[in-house]
Amino acid sequence: MMVSHGTRKIYLKWCRWIGTFLAMSAICIPGLWIVLSSFRPNVEILAKPAVWIPQDLNFDHYAAIFSSDPGQGAVPVWSYFQNSLIIATTSTLIALLIGMAGGYAFARYSFKGKDTMFLGFMLSRTVPGIALSLPLFMVYARLGIIDTDFGMILIYVALNLPFTIWLIDGFFRQVPQELNQAAQIDGCTPWQAFWLVEFPLAKSGIASAGIFAFLTSWNEFALASQLTRSTASKTLPVGLLDFTSEFTINWGGMCALAVIMIVPALLLTFIVQKHLVAGLTFGGVKG
């Protein structure tokens, strides 16, 4: 069978289009279902037979969350939000700073035990949370930093460092070493050469490492549930459990809080997109 080149091209294009559409649907539907549920009364979300076309969309779950009576479903969402924001942002910034130093060291220098150390960093991430959570609790209890932002920031920095270091290492690897040398020949100090020449080139890569770190901290649950306990440091994922009691669950309310949690992360990702793109394409510098 002969298929002309042009027909085949159009055929391929359609396939790609449909494929993209299907893939995006698979990604979106489970998530959008949460968003939709947050605007529907529980009676509709969990109905049998299913109610496919929403009959009653409203903001009741949100109103309940922001109300002042915990009996009506109020949750101290402002303090959770604040804690999440402070903890995730600060830990990301610190992880990036330390990660940049570490990543640069791995990308630019050869030294004894380099591979071992690299592997060691990675392995530090393989430790199951459960093996860490109790000892951390004991140490934190001694130091009196349980239920503090500081304590959570410290953990998330450690949690994100290995990942950040590898990513940044990879991005610096793509910045030609000659640029730095050239800058130094032109009279820059190594420090200036780094900030003026190499950093701007790797900047976008660093931004994408930042997104990963931020999202990890923003969404982490297991350690946060163990080491935070009041509005002083409880984060949003831990707050989700406020909608469960021993025997009951308020699914709509939980979805509403989930949306409150997802929207800022989504916004941030969308904004940083630009840098992400720039960061990811600068590989062209080399080619």
Place this chain on the structure above:
Amino acid sequence: MKIGNRAFLFGSAMSAVILCGAGQAAFAKDEVMGDFSGVTLKAKFIGGNQYEPLYARITDWEKATGGKVEIISKKSHFEIDKEIKSDIAAGSTDWCVGYNHVSFAPQYTNLYTDLTPYIPQDTLDKYNPSFIEAATINGELQMLPRAQFDVSALYYRKSLYADPKNQKAFKEKYGYALTPPDTFDQFKDQAIFFADPPNFYGTQYAGKEEAVVGRFYELLVADGGQMFDKDWKPTFNSESGQQALQWFVDLYKAKAVPPGVLSYVWDDLGSGFASGSVALDLDWPGWASYFNDPKQSKVAGDVGVIVQPKGSSGKRTGWSGMHGFSMTKDCGDKKAAASLIWFLTNHDSQLFEAQKGPLPTRTKVWDDLIAQVKESGDTYRGEVLTAFQEASKHAFAVPKFPEWVESTNLIYPELQAAIVGDKTVKEALDDAAERVGDMMADYGY
């Protein structure tokens, strides 16, 4: 018995001394208040929408006594259990008032102190004695129960029972009239009768973890069996045990329950009943108002509640749970802590909490509550309260040993194996009994 008595008298004498010392002459009264200016109590409470409204009353206590309360932790049931255990392990017990629950209490005895010396006998008399008994471990009063008492009663769809077609068909098939079930056998018949999978089911049960073991335990006792004998030897693989487990197996085999029940815990049960796809639901009081709220539940207006069914021994049984407040051994201001605990569980607090739905543990609060509801003319609420009051008369707590929860983790996979048909009922129970027996031997029982 004698020793217990003596310890008890000693306790009363102590409380007299202490309370008099605080300038409280009326130690016999149901009251523990005082001047606690300058005292700050650190507290760890259970969090969640159902439990938190009560904490609003703390302000009243602060006003009355001059003390301050700092809630340093609010977490869900299992999370706070984790935290309290971690605290015991880490020795970070420099707080005063804490969450307790009868299912967990035996594990916390190293942490919490005996409340007897601080709580007047008059207060204890206000409770149903079985509640105080359940809160007492090794002769020590480990907690004072709040108005968060849990026992199950049977929710059912009224319209199904009122339908003449159903009545006729049921009578023909089973030979007795269709009324809400009074025994577990009738419960099973009716569940099978109503089931129309995949659109409608007779009933549901929670099929995993402590939940399924607790329900099994309830049936076991109702069928005349016991979990353990006097020497803590597992006896739940007895005839009665097999009969009890068979009930779960039969419902599953007859497809009278959704095939997914083994993954269900309590939230799935309530969601299922509220979705209108289930006829009968043996469930907790926390759902009562949810079920009858048209914004939450499709069956609103069609819900009936009656006392739980009888087992083959003719007994009704209610596996139950109670939330309460306890005081740590390391607490520096025990009098103030006792006062707060008393305040959060006193008549007014219990009435306050119970008005929002949960069940009280003080006898008089029950009476007041029912009177109030009668006056308001809320028939559904009246029906709920009557059913649960009756149900609570048959309530018992879980066996009082620290490894109870651990033993349920050994038992439930075996129950599940029998329900899905991987093992026979007898094999499954024998295996479970053997594993629990080994565990108990490990701990030196």
Place this chain on the structure above:
Amino acid sequence: MKRKFLSPPVLLLLPAMIIIAAVVLVPLLLSLYTSFTPFKLTRPDTLYRWIGVRNYMRLFEDYYFWAAFLRTFVVLTIALNVEMLLGLGLAVLVNKAVSGQRALRTIMMFPMMFSPILVGFQFKFMFNDTVGLVNNALQSMGMERVIPWLVDEHLALFSILTAEIWSSTSVFAILILAGLMAIPRDPLEAARVDGCTPWQTFRHITLPYLMPFMFIAMTIRSLDIARAYDIVQIMTAGGPARRTELLWTMISRSGYVDANMGLANAMAYISILLSIFFTFYFFRKLMAARRYMGGAQ
């Protein structure tokens, strides 16, 4: 020339080393110690009773533990491979899209905004057999029965894998997309001039360039896949009848619910071996791919 006490790379790495040592290494040693004790949370004095390797001996004889071990291994392997393939496909699709790239990329990352615990609740409700989205949808398309997604022997693991794959494929996709965009144009042009088919170009030019990115993604995912614990715990908690029991659910149940922290930590240490295996494997691959990319060795 004066020799510095600390060479620049060590100095640069020092902060990272200190933090990881404090937050990971110290607790790790503490829990290593407890794995040699009968440590029970509710009896703090048990922390000081040394019982040698008895916890480990018990585990070696425990059929259920090894069953969970094997199951975890299988689940990890399936999840990582499927995620990588889907991620690759997704990245290629998005990369080829002419318009709306920015939106597509954001959508692609959408699942990353969902906390694993939320994913657990979400898929538990979706896979609920009576009121869940999946069965409801199938039934309104004419299916006559109920599929017990979370109970059936194979479907239960499938459901968990679905949730895990949904939530984590994005990580692969975004990193592989990064790789795709960083590919230099020249070799691609040369290949076209030489008359390579698109598949040959992809196989021999694109893929080798993507390898480091894929292995970075693989390594990273194999490291924090234990986050899937939140998902599994909420969805099935290892049940029914241990059909979905993974190491993590088993460890946390015996550690916190049963309060047997000593035993749980022994399990955790054996499970670390599994992680080390995965990490080491991908690390070697990564190193090999790196050499191809250049940079300091």
